[in-house]
Amino acid sequence: MQTQEIIGPMGAAPIALPPTDPFYTRIQRVLLTIWHAFTASPRVAVGSAIVGFFILVGLFGPLFVLTLLTNVSLVLPALPLAIVLAAYFPRGPLTISLVIVFTNWSWQARVLRAQTLSMRSREFVTAARSCGERAWRIIFFEIFPNEIGIVVAGYVSTTIYVVLTWAALEFLGLGDGTIPSWGSILYWAQQAGALGGGLWWWFVPPGACIAILGAGLSLINFGIDEIADPRLRKELSPKKLRKVAA
């Protein structure tokens, strides 16, 4: 069998020309070319994944597909996936940011989805809908303001989590070691054997800074919880109540 190179958008792909009948071979050639162009490169495979996603959306409805995507993202282990992703792509802050986003977006999505689902059946939403409010207006101006407490608390928790994960990834050497950060200081401390050499002043301060930052952000979170949920506020003692009343 002779082979011929077809130059397509993704580069050259060899196809085998089957012998004999001209009409069918032409059809086969066209189909084979399309097939090869479609599958020749991994980047095209990504494109086909996106196309497949939209097909699924068309078949099952966007709600089902998005929910499935969120749940699957939630169940895959975050740190191992982050390590594998960060290991294969060029090192740097952009890679780490994208990797952390990719592995951790689903938690907050799930929380807000549950909350919005419970808000959807409340009376003020029904009232807004019967007034003829558009859907996006209801979402952003009626439902969302009631969820601000969760969103802000989630933002602070995510910040803590990102700081810890970033330091962990840097510590493992998966970040750019030349860019200074608390995690990379710990990485170089480990490489230089600071632990075995007793050089405590090298690895104690960065860790302490991360711990203090984390503790501070947690306290901010408690404060936000108190503002958002009045039940958690401390009751004023009788002395203070008298002062307030006077």
Added chain:
Amino acid sequence: MRHILRRILFYACAIWVAITLDFFIPRLAPGDPVAALVGKMSTKGYVTPAMQQTLAAEFGLNTHDSILVQYFRYLGNLLHGNLGNSIQYFPTPVFQIIGQDIGWSLMLGGVAVIISFTLGCLFGIITAWKRSSLLDTILSPAMNFLSAIPYFWLALLSLFIFAYLLNWFPLTGGSYDAINVDPGWSLDYIGSVIQYAFLPALTLVISSLAGWMLTMRNSMITTLSEDYVLMARAKGLSEGRIMFRYAARNAILPNITGFAIAIGAIVGGQLLTEMVFSYPGIGYALFQAVGEQDYAMVQGVFLIITLAVLGANFLADMLYAFLDPRVRVERSA
């Protein structure tokens, strides 16, 4: 029954996504793994073009097959349990190395999770029962503080204090003292294993204790306001009996699913623990493979970790459906 079916389908989908990700990530990444491998080997000696070809063929990196054919061949290999050969420990198969390491991870993680679960639940029950007592006011904020400390810093600190300064525990890695002790059911071996595993287990227990305790405490506080607890008290049952047989039994539900998930996380290989303490488990294997650019190993270990976590989550779902019948009737989110 419908609920179980839905969960099975969901986990099948998640497994497929994990396998596909595991296949595509190395191939999507820029750079050429053969070049990296050749670069590594040329530090040990000259690499002829013929050797390069053999290496590429060995690791399946030279096929001009389309990506779909490679994908299905990968799936076929997986079904046969063939995860490829490790580059660092060539030609040992990846599956064999994982088999050796996973035992240590399971032992370390299993012991740590059981201890921290038991202690955490006990503390949670007691602090909820005697809310605002001295024990509660000291323990709850202390636990909050402990859980906020970044784990690997706690690990580094404990290694420094207990291994370097006080010399109670070994500083270098390993699972037992390979120089002086032979494996076997001798007191020496068991003692050595405990000595090497003590610090990692201690840091794991300290960092996860707070989570168990606070969840248990919150869930107990909600349960204690239920009517049946009031009824039990009205019947005149002893405090201990109410605390354990009535309240704790119902309050422990969220923690039980958390426990099953934590078991999954063990095989997830307490990555940071093993990396800081150089404990030869599956997390350390992943760490070394990433450092040495042993692509076959990275893929294999990641796949095993993901499958184990998914399996544990599945068991947790089934366990929860068994323990709490209300779940079977509700629509799953």
